[in-house]
Amino acid sequence: MVNTEVPSSNxxxxxxxxxxxxxxxxxxxxxxxxxxxxxxxxxxxxxxxxEPTPDSRPKDVHVGAINPYxxxxxxxxxRLDRHSMSSARIISDVLxxxxxxxxxxxxxSVLFAxxxxxxxDRRAEELDEKDxxxxxxxxxxxxxxxxxxxxxxxxxxxxxxxxxxxVKMARMQNGKLRLVVDADSIARTVNNRDITMTLNELAxxxxxxxxxxxxxxxxWRDVREALYQNIPQRIIGxxxxxxxxxxxxxxxxxxxxxxxxxxxxxxxxxxxxVQGALSNSWLIAAIFSVFxxxxxxxxxxxxxxxxxxxxxxxxxxRRHRDRLQIKFHDKGGRNNSKxxxxxxDFEVPVNNSSNDPVYCRSSDGADIWPSLYEKxxxxxxxxSRSERPDITQTAHGDPIKAMAxxxxxxxxxxxxDKHNSDDLVGLVRHCSVNFKTINPMAAYTHAxxxxxxxxxxxxxxxxxxxxxxxxxxRQYIILRNPWGVTEPVGLTSYPxxxxxxxxxxxxPACLLDQDGVLALEASSFKEYFSCIGVAK
Numbered sequence: 462m463v464n465t466e467v468p469s470s471n472x473x474x475x476x477x478x479x480x481x482x483x484x485x486x487x488x489x490x491x492x493x494x495x496x497x498x499x500x501x502x503x504x505x506x507x508x509x510x511x512e513p514t515p516d517s518r519p520k521d522v523h524v525g526a527i528n529p530y531x532x533x534x535x536x537x538x539x540r541l542d543r544h545s546m547s548s549a550r551i552i553s554d555v556l557x558x559x560x561x562x563x564x565x566x567x568x569x570s571v572l573f574a575x576x577x578x579x580x581x582d583r584r585a586e587e588l589d590e591k592d593x594x595x596x597x598x599x600x601x602x603x604x605x606x607x608x609x610x611x612x613x614x615x616x617x618x619x620x621x622x623x624x625x626x627x628v629k630m631a632r633m634q635n636g637k638l639r640l641v642v643d644a645d646s647i648a649r650t651v652n653n654r655d656i657t658m659t660l661n662e663l664a665x666x667x668x669x670x671x672x673x674x675x676x677x678x679x680x681w682r683d684v685r686e687a688l689y690q691n692i693p694q695r696i697i698g699x700x701x702x703x704x705x706x707x708x709x710x711x712x713x714x715x716x717x718x719x720x721x722x723x724x725x726x727x728x729x730x731x732x733x734x735v736q737g738a739l740s741n742s743w744l745i746a747a748i749f750s751v752f753x754x755x756x757x758x759x760x761x762x763x764x765x766x767x768x769x770x771x772x773x774x775x776x777x778x779r780r781h782r783d784r785l786q787i788k789f790h791d792k793g794g795r796n797n798s799k800x801x802x803x804x805x806d807f808e809v810p811v812n813n814s815s816n817d818p819v820y821c822r823s824s825d826g827a828d829i830w831p832s833l834y835e836k837x838x839x840x841x842x843x844x845s846r847s848e849r850p851d852i853t854q855t856a857h858g859d860p861i862k863a864m865a866x867x868x869x870x871x872x873x874x875x876x877x878d879k880h881n882s883d884d885l886v887g888l889v890r891h892c893s894v895n896f897k898t899i900n901p902m903a904a905y906t907h908a909x910x911x912x913x914x915x916x917x918x919x920x921x922x923x924x925x926x927x928x929x930x931x932x933x934x935r936q937y938i939i940l941r942n943p944w945g946v947t948e949p950v951g952l953t954s955y956p957x958x959x960x961x962x963x964x965x966x967x968x969p970a971c972l973l974d975q976d977g978v979l980a981l982e983a984s985s986f987k988e989y990f991s992c993i994g995v996a997k
Contacts, residue, residue: 512891513884515873519992521795522859523585524905525740526922527572527664528944529556529563531819532738535663538678538814543946543976557601557650559629564919567909569652573740573921575665575856576653578909583991585908585921587857590667594655603648620644663738663819666856674851675810676738676819681849682811684829690816691826731974732761732828734835735945737820741835741855743905745821745943746923747863748834750901751996753927753941753973758868760787761830763807783807785830787837790869796842796858797866803841805833806848820852824945824974838866860903860923861994868901870996877990882983885993886936889929892995896939897969902926904940904986904993917948917960917979918989926993930967930980938986939967942977957985 530541530548533555541548553560562568566578566585575593576585604618620626630641651657659677662670675681734752736745752759763783788802809832810819817826821835840850865872875888892900906913908921925941939962947960959980964971970978981989 512888513875513880516876516879518862518872518874519859521586522743522862522905523576523587523857524743524860524921524923525573525576525857526564526742526919527574527740528736528738528742528946529572530944530946531736532556532572532660532664534815534817535676535678535738535812535819536659538812540815540817549948558652561914564922565909565913566653566921569654571651571653571656571660572919573653574656574660575667575740576908576921580909583907583909585857588654592654593661593665593667595658595661595669596649596651596655600649600655615644662853664740664853664856666854668851668853673847673849674853675849678814679810679812679819681808683807684809684811684818684832685807687811687816687818688827688829731825732823732830733941733945733974734831734943735822735824735977736943737818737822737835739820739853739855740857741820742923742943743858743860743903744835744838744855744863745831746903746925746941747860747867747901748821748831749941749943750860750864750898750903750925751867753925754898754901755868759830759834760785761828785833785837787834787841788869789838789841790866792862792865792872794859794862796855796863798841798844801841803837805837805840807833808848809833809836810852824976838863860905861992861996864901864903864994864996868996872994872996874992874994876992877987880987882987885987886929886938886983888993888995889926889938892997893928895969896930896967897928897972898926900995900997902993902995904990906989907991910989912989917942917958918981927973927978928967928969932966936983937967937980938983939969939978939980941973942979945974945977947976947979957982 529552530543533552534540536555537551541551549560552563556563556571558568558570563570563572566573566576567580573585575588577588577592578584579586606618609615609618627643628640629643630639632639649655651660656665658669661667663676668674734745734749736742748759763785784804784806786802786804789798789800791797791800807829811817812819818832821831823829823831835852835855836850839845839852839855840847843850843854845851861872861874864870875885877885880888889898889902892898892902902925903923904926905923906918906920910920912918913920919942923943925943927939927941929939930937937959959966962970962975962978962980967980986993
């Protein structure tokens with residue numbers, strides 16, 4: 462009997478998506494085909510829409526701003542509510558800097574420790590170690606102002622040249638003049654040049670402590686053990702954060718007095734890399750850009766050494782049983798090494814108080830590969846054979862070259878002042894399909910500028926470029942801040958900037974943790990950003 466059945470050639474779209482992205486996707490309850498309600502972006506690579514010509518590769522790129530949330534958490538030993546307005550006040554107090562002056566190098570912010578501003582070129586340059594100072598407790602002592610009754614009393618306390626002091630704010634209230642005046646001559650605070658020993662060992666390349674490097678108030682531990690210790694806290698916090706058909710469910714019950722789990726997506730099932738207490742946004746943005754564009758490039762599966770079970774009782778064997786292999790590519794310049802496959806164990810610096818990784822971690826706090834990628838890159842670029850490389854050596858770098866070091870392609874640079882806004886968004890569209898990048902892209906901002914005050918953007922900082930969208934006649938470039946934080950509503954605002962990107966606005970947003978994701982109108986992008994690039 463002849464079999465007349467025609468073999469099916471249909472590919473399971475869900476299985477293909479999960480294989481390509483490494484992420485689970487909820488299947489609809491019905492058995493019908495996937496909805497075809499999506500936009501297909503036509504290939505615009507014709508004679509009228511070619512990519513702009515890349516610019517020359519820059520030298521000595523020193524991009525990177527420390528994640529203030531991670532830095533303060535590492536210093537005080539507990540987590541901040543990153544969606545609360547009070548966190549801004551805590552950050553300001555701990556870092557001894559007004560919040561609105563933290564994000565621009567021209568204010569000598571401690572977030573740019575180890576860097577100085579080249580005002581002529583609006584770019585950052587590295588400080589020499591001899592130009593930095595470790596502050597002692599006595600340096601931070603402030604005078605008693607309770608007896609001040611006249612302005613001349615301030616000069617007696619040491620405030621020299623009061624008449625020439627910079628006035629940050631002046632206003633009249635009920636017949637009283639209220640001033641905010643710089644007083645550096647009588648009160649020192651931490652800044653990019655003068656920092657405490659704790660800040661120095663946490664976040665700069667300039668080590669003072671001798672011996673094996675370990676950040677303050679932390680120890681090298683198996684990152685899996687630290688995550689397991691935090692599971693109870695995450696479970697308690699996550700039970701009240703479910704989403705049902707895009708609406709917050711908040712742990713309430715349905716008519717059957719049960720929490721409905723059908724079509725229910727957990728908000729925190731995301732392993733997007735989040736920057737830690739170090740100014741290596743260039744590296745974390747690059748890692749995520751490659752992961753976002755093509756997850757198969759990122760190796761997240763450790764190699765297990767099959768040892769005898771009884772050997773697990775030995776601490777050394779237990780620590781080195783599983784290892785992750787990662788290949789990096791030689792692209793020349795600083796923060797670089799020869800093309801090589803690096804192997805690392807699972808030990809990373811973990812804060813003794815919070816049990817969180819001090820540096821790069823996943824956005825949901827439940828995945829380990831982001832921490833290991835950062836450690837492996839530090840080991841590779843410093844030519845270290847130690848399993849405890851100095852991760853602070855990754856401070857400041859080039860995010861566009863870093864993408865190429867990760868995926869082995871070539872970096873292409875486009876400086877925003879040399880291209881119009883249509884060309885810049887057109888470049889993103891050329892590298893995207895269905896509004897999402899398929900070639901990894903990153904961008905970085907100018908080192909300084911008045912435009913960064915009162916916005917959700919940071920100077921001298923690297924961002925992942927995730928795609929584009931349009932609404933009416935406006936075109937937006939979609940970006941992700943590697944801090945993984947979107948500032949609380951009401952804290953910042955600026956025309957052309959959307960700091961809440963939901964799937965209704967940009968559908969690929971359903972594939973990632975939306976904290977830190979923002980949309981910037983093309984004309985504003987050209988103003989804010991210094992350079993955008995792609996590794997392909």
